[in-house]
Amino acid sequence: MKHRGTFFYFQVRLLTACLLVFYTHIAFSQQSLKQLTELRTQLAQNPSGTKEVDLLLKLSEYYLHKPGELTTDMDSAQLLLSQANSLNKELQYSKGTATALWLQGEIYHEQRQLEKARQMAERALSFSHKNKLAEQEADSYMSLASFYSISTEADLQRKITYYRQAVSLLESTQAKLKTAQSLQYLGDLYNVKDDYDSSLIYLHKSLKLFQESKHKEQQGIYSLLGYVYTQKGNYFLAFKYGLQAARISEDLHDTSPQMYTIYHRLAALYHLTHKDSVAYTYFSKAIKVAMTHRDTAAIIDIRFSQIFLLRKLHKSKESLAILLKLHKDYAPTDSTLLLNSCYAFANIYMDMKEYKKARLYTNKLLEYNKTTLNNVTINVYPFRTVTRLNFETKRFKDNYPYLKAYDQFLRYKFKDRGNLLADNELCWARTDSATGNYQSAFKHFQIYKEISDSIHSAENEKQLAALQLQYDLDNKEKDIQLLRKEGIIQNTAIQKEKVTKNIVIGGSVMLLLLLGLSYNRYRLKQHSNLQLQIKQAEINEQNELLKKLLSEKEWLLKEIHHRVKNNLQIVISLLNTQSAYLNNEDALQAIRNSQHRMYAMSLIHQKLYQSENMASIDMHWYIQELVLYMQECFSIHSKIHFILDTDSIQIDVVQAVPLGLIVNEAVTNTIKYAFPDQKRGEVRISLKTTSLSLCQLTIKDNGIGLPAGLDIENTESLGMSLMRGLTQQLGGTFQVNSQNGVALQITFEINRELGHGGEQPI
Structure with a gap:
């Protein structure tokens, strides 16, 4: 049981506080x-x-x-x-x-x-x-x-008050750049105060003024926005602003100390979203800048982050070596750094199964923390580390005081961080299960699932609300149409009654005959109208039932795709866990290839349950996301340039799965073999419709090409065999050309029938 989710939050927090001095x-x-x-x-x-x-x-x-x-x-x-x-x-x-x-x-x-x-x-x-x-x-x-610090609540509030007065004055002047800088500083002060909503208000005002003043050096405000959105749990906007900060800095060739904070924040964000290889790359960039400026505090903070990431990658010996060298070179004496050291030593020794050494450092952690377990401001490190050690040494009952204190801490300080609350609830459920308290374990596991699925639940509520609104509008329209029909029927009946009266007045003899006939026809009409109304009511009831069934079917299909995507993600995670215990490089490579293929299928099901149209997938966006995933997995952003030229083609899931797997196999082979020895290259991916129903996929690179003498038709390569088999499943043609690189071309007919036969892959 390895609790590691909050470490980067505190490390980046230290660097954020240090950056305040650069704004004035x-x-x-x-x-x-x-x-x-x-x-x-x-x-x-x-x-x-x-x-x-x-x-x-x-x-x-x-x-x-x-x-x-x-x-x-x-x-x-x-x-x-x-x-x-x-x-x-x-x-x-x-x-x-x-x-x-x-x-x-x-x-x-x-x-x-x-x-x-x-x-x-x-x-x-x-x-x-x-x-x-x-x-x-x-x-x-x-x-x-500037005479007040940010270390106490009173000083921080006084500092904020002065800056709010300054900003209020500057907004009445023409000094846009100085106003933008002051707003940025004020936004960062609210960030230090953990008031993220107020922070974002001032930061977005600052960004707007920076853009209006056409000030080029906007990397600081973008980085800070990304950091605050990370704390809010909005990783999409966090990536948007964080990557923009890095791009601006690199375009301007910025070498100032703020660069290591930009890279450090991005590394922490990639770690939170489980992209550890990319995270390690940004940590390396951050440490390089910090060492250039000889900033000891930044070097120590980033080194601790690297140690933590190496632990997650199961490189315990490497992380221990860096930690020992860090103590030798810098000998941390600050209480926060000592706390980090004990935390790192304890967890590394637990990774190495040396529990006696780990216990020495957990005891030190508890000594450094002088507050009681009931104090919600208790530091996160001690009880996270102690609960892990107790679990691994089977001292399960000793965990309960720490779990309770950690829960109070999160709900008081980080109530917006649902992932941390979910992690603690899962830990609690595992501890209850280990002690035989299955009822409590089930309760905590339910809370864990509720928090984990909260985003999806919110989306479902939106969809249900939209369906309910549409349903109400349809019902009102039907009521109006029914009233109109009843009015027409009533008018017809009135006209017939007038005709009957005229006939009665026409003659006494004819009066009786016509009256009887009219009465008979009237009764028949009444009966017919009644039958029509009953039939109409039955039709309306069936229509409502069909709508309800259709709605339930659509919801069920979305849920199925969601579950399938989650199951594929679980299999990917299980394969990743299994790979940690393998030393055979061929087996590891096979597992990685399987993970990529499963992700390609998982992405299709993710697109289906996120889309309103569950019958088909827009391959333009699917191929873009799949290629981006492959770039991140192989870390080849600067080595290989991808050029995508894809039409917005809607393809059903039966054809989308083999097509996605073909793209995955082709791109994987290109990355591995087309550009050896760090050679740079270019890959073009095209998906076009050649006629009303024919579609053509082309993947071409300018690499070294296929080996000389290779018989393409009779090769036993798994990747080539898989692509040929998938092409047959598409009912298409498969062509490979090896001139000036490798060009792969697949032509197939798009299936336009929604109810076609065949087995639907999941």
Whole structure:
């Protein structure tokens, strides 16, 4: 029983808190030598007046925020500020005076003269407010906020209050870039406070201003948005913004310290979504940036994340070696890092079945944690590690206090993180089962399933609500039509009665005859109308029953596809678990190939239960997602370039399964054999309709081609045999060409009949 889900949350959390310092005055911290030259040129061209004051202050601020801590830079900043102050006295320039007061406070702050810095910031605030200088007043509020930390609730709230005042002032100015930076900082403060909804409001406002100001360096705001959406459990948007941050950074060749946070957050996100190979790649990128900047805290945090991931990949010895070297090189003394070390040592030794050593470190974890088990703010590491050790050493009853405390902790601190709650409920169910308390085990397992299926349940509720709405609308329409029919029948009856009266008046003899005839016809009509109404009622009842049966059938089909997809995913997971116990590379390769094939089938069933149309699949989107999955599995994003040219073709499940397996086999063979020795290449995948019912799939690469002398028609290759067999199942033709690479072409007739015979694959 291995509890590992929350570790990355706390590791990335540490880096997030450290990043706050980079947002303040970021525009001047990134000034280049070219910008400095431009400022000096402008100063030479404007030797007097208020423009000279503004330029002197900008130069002073440049030297103040210049990277590094050189005394000469601080002296230059003070000298330029003094020159600006001299001109201010002559010109009585209020904006320059307010900026100078604020800048003097910043210099004091940099020189660690904190009391003088605070006094100067308060003077700048008072002067700016008095002279209605909104931007300078906002700068003063942000300076005052810098005197408060984020380590206590009171300081954090005070910091947020000052920044909200600053943002309110900046929004009334034309300083879009500074407003965007302040909103980003404020959003991050709410993120630290765990108020993710408020954080997202300010971050999206910030992003909009960054885009309006056409500021290129937007990677920080995108990364932070991705991180907050990760905490909200919205992994789709987390990936969207996180990957955008990485793309912007790499396009701009960003080498600043924020790069290791961008990569670290992405790595943690890939880990949460079980894409561990991609996660390890991003961890490697993060550690490379951190080591370039010699940032010890970041190096230690990322190393711990790498250790954790190696454990998950069943590389216990490698993770232990990195942990021992980390202690040798850096000797962590901070309480949080010591807690991480004990957590890592305990779990690694449990992975290696050395439970006595693991027990030593779990005891240390409990010593570091001085709070009681009933305190919901208890640290997550001790009881997660202790419950695992108790389970593996069969001390099941000792787990209950920790499980209860962990449940309280999650429901108080992370109530939005359903995956963590589900994980703890599953652990509780296993512990109850091990102690023979099957009723409680079943109860906790039910809670686990309810939380796990909550997303799907919400979707079902939406679908049912939509069906109910459509049902109500149809019923109203039928009522209107029925009333119209009854009105027509009544009008007809009235007309007939008038005719009858006229006939009666026509003659006494004819009156009796016609009256009798009319009465007889009237009774027959009444009887006919009654029979028609009964038949209509029966038809309406049958229609409603058929609609209900159709609705239930559609729901059942969706549920079947959902279950089939889940079962295939379970088989994939079981194969993955089995592969950990195999040393034979051929067997491992066979298992991986089987996993890819099962995923190709699983993706089809996923598309079916997510789609309103359960009769067919849009192969355009299916092939895109399948190829993306293959890229991630083999980590070949930069090595092999895929060009997809696929029409939006609807194909039923009977043909979609073999077609998906053919694409899987062809792409797998191309990745493995077409580009040896890290050779770069290109793969084109085309799916087109050549006529009304014919469809043609083409997969072509520019790799090394098939081996010379290979008899394609008589080869015993499993992949080639499988593709030929699947082509026969499609009722199509199979062609392979090996000129300038390998080109595979399959032509088949699209089945347009929904009720065709044959066995439907699952």
